[in-house]
Amino acid sequence: MKLCPPSGFRDFEPKEMILRKRIIDIIENCFIRYGFDPIETPAIEHWEVFEGKYGEEAENKLIYRFKDPWSNKIFALRFDLTVPMARFFAQRAFPLPFKRYHIGRVWRHERPQKGRYREFWQADADIIGSSSPETDAELIDLTIHIFEKLGFKNFILKLNDRRLLKGIFEEELRIKEVLQIYRAIDKLDKIGLEGVKGELEKIISDKIIVRKILEIISWEKDTDDLLEYISSNFLKNENVRIAINHLTEMLDLLSGRKSFLKLSLNLVRGLDYYTGPVWEVIISDLPLWSVAGGGRYDNLIELYSGKTTPASGTSIGIERVIDAGKEIGLFTTSKQTYTQIYVAPLSMEFYKFAWDIANVLRKNGFCVQIDLMRRSEKKQREYVSKKNIPIIIFVGKKEVKNKILTIFFRDAQERAEIPSANLINYLKEHISHCG
Template sequence: MNLEPPAGLRDFTPEIKILRKKIFNRIEKIFIRYGFDPIETSTVEYWDILKGKYGEEAENKLIWRFRLPYSDKEYSLRYDHTIPLARFYSRFQFPLPFKRYVIDKSYRYDNPQKGRYREFYQADFDIIGSREYTSDAEIINLVIEVFKEFKFNNYKIIINNREFLRYIFEKLLSINQDKIFKVYNIIDKLDKIGIENVEKELNSILDTDTSNKIINIIQLKDQELIDYLSKFNDLNELINYNNNIFDLLVDKKNVELSLSLVRGLDYYTGMIFEARVDEPKIGSLAGGGRYDNLIGKFSNRDIPAVGGSIGIERLIDAGIELKIFKMKKKTYTDLVVVYFNNTLKDAWSICNKLRSIGINCYIDIMSRDFNKQIKYAVDKDIRYLLIVGEKEIKNGFVLLQDRETKERINIKIEELDNIKNIIYK
């Protein structure tokens, strides 16, 4: 019998789960600080809700679709949190702007590898109802805040705009519609396959002159790119919009403007972004953009939206490899109440008191002897022991031992509240 979960799915030990929850909580605090509120949507969606929203590759290869033998309806596991949000908002119609976040699972039938799983958490954050550059800037600022929170220094946030892409490639270079999405997909692989391989793939579907122009354009960054785009009067308003976003960023040093970013999902309409780290090579850690036409497909109303997603699994994998995250904590338990056979009931009473005042404590439930109770505390790396001995009980106190400092303190039973101040100081 194979005790491992299916490929691309994982089990988490307490050490890993405690670390993950800590990271989730720190990200959530950033969302709340920026005025975002939580929602939750169903893990399972009707296939009709997702169909036609993501593009050919996602819908034919990556989305989990199924039909139950006793139902005539076709269902899907959610691929991301954006389409479910569009459905959710169209159902409830909250006052605008609506700022929401969610930290929950998504599912993709992907090729499992480091940072890429079939069941994974995403931390999504979206603003519905605003077309202003201020909302785009706030989305980027959230990503910057997350990287700063976890002290990632080697990251880069790449920003582009789908309207820049349409103008340069579809209007200026006149790439026809039967090739344009292939061109976008090739360009989007630049970070994975390098400029030489991008050029080879472009040459396979375009003439050499057009291919060379694309190679030159996608290597332009920041001010060089702005200077190039400024040659076209039709783009002046869009350039100003982009400059206004940059003006509102909390930190610009790790942000780059580049036409090499495409992002594959079909629903993006304007500003798009991705965040990556130099090392390890693990793909994007965050991404998103503006999707002004998506909610209208569900609500028959013209409602703009912009959002982003933190790829928590990649963030954690990269953080562990870079030694930013350490799995030190094996348990939430802070104290073990240790007893002898003749002090069991007194120890249980004391343990109940400690729990009532907010101390995370453990007491043996397997009738083990004193030494085995101590060994459990050592194996779980629980720092504090509260020893309840017969002599101590008769004299009205218990013994608190700090395994880290080796310090021992006699605590009067009527003063158990003081223990909280000692272990949580």
């Protein structure tokens, strides 16, 4: 009997889930504050929905695809939340801009390794219907806000515009077809500059061009200086001009976020659907892990609706964020239960009394367990200690007779006897609510 989940798939125990829920709550709250509303789409889509949207590698090697045994149709597990949203949006008529968020799992047949899973959660916010630089700026501002709220201090949002790179390539290299080149550059973090060189040499025979590409994507300057340098050299190119204008307007709005932003020509993002600004968030101590990413994809929705529909979005990798936070000591899984109070009947004859106490506490918002195994006081204490539940309320002969409750605060090792009637007020003063 195979007891494990399939390779690359994971279980989450309570202590892990309590952390995950805290992280997801923070992200969801940020989305809502920025005016995004939730949608949900199915885990499974018709294969045709995905076909031709992501690029060759994703579609041939990474998407879980299977034949539905009943209908003989080809289904696939969703690879991201962006393409299903595009399909979803194309079916409907919402007032524009349509601002949606979606937090959910996606599946990719990656090689399982540290920080990379086959089932993982993304938290996406997208804005449909606007091509303005304000839109991209808002998404970037939101992304930075989220990482601040999560407690990260040292992180960088790398920014580029696919049109900027395309224009420079046009001017410097006379190259028009950039998609394959972008896919090679996208592997930089995984395979390094030498690796990218190898990939480029597979598709470009002229070694001088390969060397020039590597040179361009290695330009390193302060964001303003790099923009200035590109402006003064390539502004006659239309793609460069459009990108520079767009980026400049974005950066003006993001002036308060300057310390987090870095223009990086080596950032292209791997998926075919991006058309304009693209970004990725890197935690400074972990330079090879991108924890979030996004960009503009003005042509994707049209593939479903036939109608030009600009769109842009940002996506947080839940696992990446959690793994990164643990790695730098920001997050721990020290909390293993939400339970605040354990009610301990000292004999079955007091059980109904204890049961009623537990239920009154629950109705008043406390998170409560009661003995369910008819155990001795000692065994009950052992359980409470293993679960690290902060408070025990004992219900025995004395308590029932005198209508009092004995409350034991485990951390302080303090004991109090409280009249039953005062219990709720007493506890409200002594602990905060959960949930």
